[in-house]
Amino acid sequence: MALIEIRGVTTIFGPAPPTALRKLRSGLDKSALLGSGHTLALRDVDLDIEAGEIFVLMGPSGSGKSTLLRHINRLIEPTAGRVHVDGQDVMALRTRELVALRRRRMAMVFQGFGLLDHRRVVDNVALGLELRGVGQRERRTRAMQWIERVGLSGYEERLPAQLSGGMRQRVGLARALASETDIILMDEPFSALDPPIRAQLQRELLALQAEQGRTVVFVTHDLDEALRIGSRLAILRDGAVVQVGTPWEVLTQPADAPSADFARHVNRARALAIGSALAPWPADLPMPDPANATDTVDADASIEQVLHQLVGRTDPLAVRRGNVIVGQVSMSSVRALLAPPDRVSPRQVPEGSENRSA
Template structure:
């Protein structure tokens, strides 16, 4: 893996008049409540170690009071740490002087706020261009760039409106355009969509994903909503009482929670909606490569299963069964494989959500092939694997028999070719 763009090392924040005086209590292991009772100081963050890769959406989440907003405000030094380092491209932000910090904020990081942060007396265009004007960009150029970004976020034609004339979702789009217009490499989004109605919030999530596919920004996204985190995050870091309890890929958070707290956090998540095929598919190592019926049957008989995927230099062709090959061999032993010899099995995409492919997987007699856009076979997905993921013993989800009307696998045919 490449070097992280951002690395947080041993970060602590103790709020109060004399934080350094009382840091020994933190290192001695006293709890947040004990420190507050003894000193009147509040422990905000405790020994945070975090790596954020370039070009990814890294979600930091937790309940109210977990320290997530405190943490994101350390990245651009809106809050100074009591101890620790915040390395951005190898530079420790904690050591920047005031002039260096101002340049860092203007050019390296932009922030999108929960409550939009728009200037009510300025037009949409001026609001979108505000960060550029702070950077010293000439007004004409700033407006031209702002217009482009307003069009990108779906607000072309709204340039002369004022924030009060816009809906909440539109106001947040202006905030997003303002942040993107500065061309900052890193985008900080602190509960950016939480003030929006559910439908608009979902639309903004979709737009952020679409924009990220084009822009590849490094985005640090704060939320208390696990569904939002799973939808957006390349990685998810979960905080509890100022401590980082798990930092992992979304599927690992769901399938392998590190603590009871995380397990409780993810218990009610709809796994079929949150996980995709690639997360749970198995590798498919055996492939039939012969182009003739006889050759395919010979390869099939040497394999333990009674089905296999036919793959040529042109990629995945179809699913073959031993029973079908036996019948085809009896009719034409020297014939070539054609489309008529393939079983009626629907291929599924690796990035498809599990809920989208449930019918195909449940109704198929054999594991279904996972095929990418280029037609390459990536693996297979079986009912058993799907049932195991959707019905873990610790989950409150429906049982495997309720979710998957499993059928007994067909008996392997033992007939020999004539």
């Protein structure tokens, strides 16, 4: 059983969603629905999100990403369908149970940072612990650990207004991590940041994830970002999931023409992690020491970042995740990943699915 199971979720915004849903099911099309003042935000969404993965919801603006994310902690309720977290039916929870689920299991990070302006950094970071009734001294100790972990030591007494955008988002991240929930929901957390800061925070998120193993559901409209950080991606278009797959699958077998077009313009060396090209470590070779940085690379590093270690190398390069060697890469496996873009073609569309994206 997946940690988060989403089944048959359809969400309509407007004055009378249940009526609109009945009409939709009896064959009314989307434009007629619009005429009655309703928006079909999600339709028939099924997803399984596994514990410990960074699952990315990716799609253009208005495709339903935020709505879907907010169904997981029930900030928004779907018109039809079910959401289960760890086997628990989120829609069936009473208010008190729902509050407990949000505090203990799910933290959220927003694009607009969502910080409390009148609170110092340390008190913002400690918010989740405070809501759970952790005492002040203990809260501060734990918050300070996370402040240090995200590189904000020395800023703990500042107010959010005294920080740059990148630093504010570090506060948001530290707060989510400090809440000690096993699930973190992130809605375009890095979209407002400048590219270098953004790339840095993406790397840090990957490093934290490798260390912490929490489950992250991450919304972005940026395919490069989605490919870079996602263990798996769901591509949304007009409220429907058109594809679920690993970055590699999404790039090489795009589900539809718009995805294929996107895939053609992706800088694969930058977008794909070296771990995408993983092969088993040869049984006849001694296993290198994971601490040896010249003979090993981090699985989450981009191909671009480790290319210099591969070029001209004859023996396989070991790939580590944390302190474990998880396999090897070679120039030829990487070359296959970086195959010319014209080899990308839309996947065969299954019969009967053409009217879903119409």
